[in-house]
Amino acid sequence: MTSEALPLTARRAGTHRLSPAQVIGGLAVLLVVAAIASLSLGPTGITLSSLPRAIGAALGTHTDAAATREQLVLLDIRLPRTLLGMFVGASLAIAGAIMQGLFRNPLADPGLIGVSSGAALAAVATIALGNGIAAPLLRPLGIYALPFAAFFGGIITTMVLVAVAGRHGQLMVGTLLLAGIALGALSGALTGLIAYASDDRELRDLTFWSMGSLGGANWPKVFAVLPFAVLIALMAPWLIRGLNGFLLGESEAFHLGINVERTKRAAIVTTAASVGAAVAMAGIIGFVGIVVPHVVRLLAGPDHRVVLPGGALLGAVLMLVADIVARLIVRPAELPIGIVMAAIGTPVFLHLVMKRGIGGME
Amino acid sequence: MLTAHAATFRINGKTLVSDIDITVPPGKLVVLVGPNGAGKSTLLRLLSGELKATSGSIELDGRALGSFSAAELARRRAVVPQSTALSFPFTVREVVMLGATVPGFTSAPEHVERLASDCIRTVGLLALEHRLFTQLSGGERQRVHIARAMLQLAIAERPDDAPAILLLDEPTASLDLSHQGVVLEEARRQSREGRAVLAILHDLNLAAVFADELVLLSDGRVAARGTPAEVLRDDLLSRAYGCEVRTNITPAAGVPFVLPHAIRNR
Amino acid sequence: MFFKSTLYAGVACLTLAVSLAAGAIEARAEQTIVDAGGREVKITDTSRILSIGGDVTEILYALHVDDQIIAVDSTSQFPGDALSKKENVGYLRALSAEGVLSTNPTLIIAAGDAGPPPVVAVLKSSSIPYIQVPDDKTPEGVAAKIRFIAKVVGREAAGETLAKDVDRDFALLAEQRAKIKSPKRALFVLSVQNGRATIGGANTSADAMLKLAGAENAAAGATGYKPMADEAGVDLVPDAIVTMQGGPSGPPTDGIMTVKALAQSPAIKNRRIIEMNGLYLLGFGPRCARAARELMVALYPELALKRASTAE
Secondary structure (H helix, E strand, O other): OOHHHOOOOOOOOOOOOOOHHHHHHHHHHHHHHHHHHHHHOOOOOOOHHHHHHHHHHHHOOOOOHHHHHHHHHHHHHHHHHHHHHHHHHHHHHHHHHHHHHHOOOOOOOOOOOOHHHHHHHHHHHHHHHOOOOOHHHHHHHHHHHHHHHHHHHHHHHHHHHHHHHOOOOOOOHHHHHHHHHHHHHHHHHHHHHHHHHOOHHHHHHHHHHOOOOOOOOOHHHHHHHHHHHHHHHHHHHHHHHHHHHHOOOHHHHHHOOOOHHHHHHHHHHHHHHHHHHHHHHHOOOOOHHHHHHHHHHHHHOOOHHHHHHHHHHHHHHHHHHHHHHHHHOOOOOOOOHHHHHHHHHHHHHHHHHHHHOHHHOO | OEEEEEEEEEEOOEEEEEEEEEEEOOOOEEEEEOOOOOOHHHHHHHHHOOOOOOEEEEEEOOEEHHHOOHHHHHHHEEEEOOOOOOOOOOEHHHHHHHHHHOOOOOOOHHHHHHHHHHHHHHOOOHHHOOOEHHHOOHHHHHHHHHHHHHHHHHHHOOOOOOOOEEEEEOOOOOOOHHHHHHHHHHHHHHHHOOOEEEEEOOOHHHHHHHOOEEEEEEOOEEEEEEOHHHHOOHHHHHHHHOOOOOOOOOOOOOOOOOOHHHOOOO | OHHHHHHHHHHHHHHHHHHHHHHHHHHHHOEEEEOOOOOEEEEOOOOOEEEEOHHHHHHHHHOOOHHHEEEEOOOOOOOOHHHHHOEEOOOOOOOOHHHHHHOOOOEEEEOOOOOOHHHHHHHHHOOOOEEEOOOOOOHHHHHHHHHHHHHHOOOHHHHHHHHHHHHHHHHHHHHHHHOOOOOOEEEEEEEEEOOEEEEEOEOOHHHHHHHHOOOEEOOOOOEOEEEOOHHHHHHHOOOEEEEEOOEOOEOHHHHHHOOHHHOOOHHHHOOOEEEEOHHHHHOOOOOHHHHHHHHHHHHOHHHOOOOOOOOO
């Protein structure tokens, strides 16, 4: 973030916003830098200068052990990890921005309101029951079984949330949070039940998966999330207008010509897709959904034309940075990325809350 | 032109409005008055298309209101709400620019920006243009919504469109003396420019000054309709408000009174 | 001419000698092994070993190849040297692919539990030989594991000695077990959280160890490590409770005392709570028989013999 971002407290005369071009352009540059860093840094010390040899090894022109090792590290470990990290960061940020727009509440983060627990529950059920009861259902889906299951888990929880908390045009924060807590608790209970029924091996897989990590990134996983990335990329721009209208309330959105029901449904599908795929691939990672859209709003205002793409870019950057830290700080071991994200996210979050209050709410 | 024929709205066994005939013609400022619970807001929401009449019909330019899509409606009518809860750090200008969210327009951005500035200037908020909306007083916020609605209609104007409609739900509710005048002057100006304007007002004196036509609602029905002089009568008001109302009586000697028609903005 | 032929002969002899020597060294290290996962793995160089799994590391140290170990995982807690002197690649089930590669091993010997699966897949696809060690949690399994690892590192003789010692210890243990007239009921508690205990049912390492020690698993009705239901807990009536030695949350005995369902059991009433090191007790490594015997003596003090085991 540039130093222009810092003096953004509301002055007596007015509030300064960066232009959308500045924000999105700046973040795009940051993302390129972060991606290059993610490809260049790692415990083996191999850098991008080895890329030509790595590609050579992949094509078969270089067969020496060093080139093969470089191919393995750069193309089979770091590249899918970078791509997956970008996807997970971007989709979690977009899901957060959509939830906040849909519920008109800056505190809405898929984690706080139970959507990711629902996706997690579905993923847990898949891991635990995938070889048992649910096998005939899940096996044909192959590597797509987990993200699709998480996707549906996310959709069902979001639908329940909207039905319970989003009535009469005015959303009561209390209802939203309570419904989210209730759903989160229910998901947790069901997850516990499934964990009880699973054997030790599955249990341990569950525990580590739930801590969030990009460590298991590989090409099949990247391909598995590709349909979701396409879906989100198609739906998010359409949602921009609707979410902007929603900012004044559902009645006002209607008066502004927004098709309220269609917008809600599209928002649900997109959020479920984002959260489902991200949670399935990387476990539960918090903070991105709340902090990232909020930072973008502080820089450039609440217009979703900036918040959605800007959020996606910033989310991707944050995830890549956290992942670089996660895999270097205790090398050759690795920290779960959820921990690094919490370590980075908590002070930023608290700072934002203390400085601006969340979104100037009274 | 917006008309309702025998419009009735029932929900959960309760009838909120029944058998309403009302016309909002272009070039006129129609004011809706009546006690709380009379059905004023419900009628406004029926006219805006937000609610669907249980029986009877609402027509816009001869077409049933339900046959319009939300986007088509938004190009023809704008609504100024009573209040909105805002959770995000908007500036005044950004809220006004939301009036341009209506789908289906391809106005050049500079044109829209200029129009937005005009609307903000008209409601007297140019100095606060970049202030956060949440830092404004209730009255200032109301004026922002009016500017937003004005922008929505300004963008919508096309030569072949029928004149637009402006609906205001208690726009002067939290405004002080000077601003009440500003807002209603603007509403009147809109109607003079050919738009059809309907406003719900609480204050009978304001209604008396600004209304071209006054409609008195009571218990979900039209109790009276006509010019202010025709409607603001003792018997009609007493029956509607459920208390003894006497019009045109000055207070006891020495007790001052301040009426809107005597207030001028500098 | 004579000079030339001598020269040629000399060169030939030298070449022969060198290649024989080289061949000898190579022949010792180069081999193809079928690992516990059924994969055929070609091993050429055992000079830099990455050991994953507490029992694997223990066995490697017992075979005296520890100076060839360059890195271990975080469960390699015995001997104490392992974690303090070698690089630590983290928890065995949460390895980092690039992290492992960065230690530059020439051979990876891993317990079957190593994970997560995608990382193991990447390691198996690298040019580094990855050997999965068999994991049978029985006395025969321990000996087989030792022999297998010994073969991998080319120390068959030492491995055979170690395995025979282990076999002998288990045989002794079985003799002593036969002397038990009335088996005691024992309960393995994995952890306690909020007054709720997680216990070891059937099909766990704990269950196997309790049986080896001549005890009856009070929790045999459950399978795997399960949270203990309050009511069911009352019926378990263990004579002794076995648990792992304390971690950061303090002495485990304190936690166990808070479990109400067990309060009336003979184990708690007589304060028969046996704490043992986790890896020692459940690792099924070379000290397995010794651990089982220690447990047996703790349960049946009358069986304490003067003869110590010969395991290392």
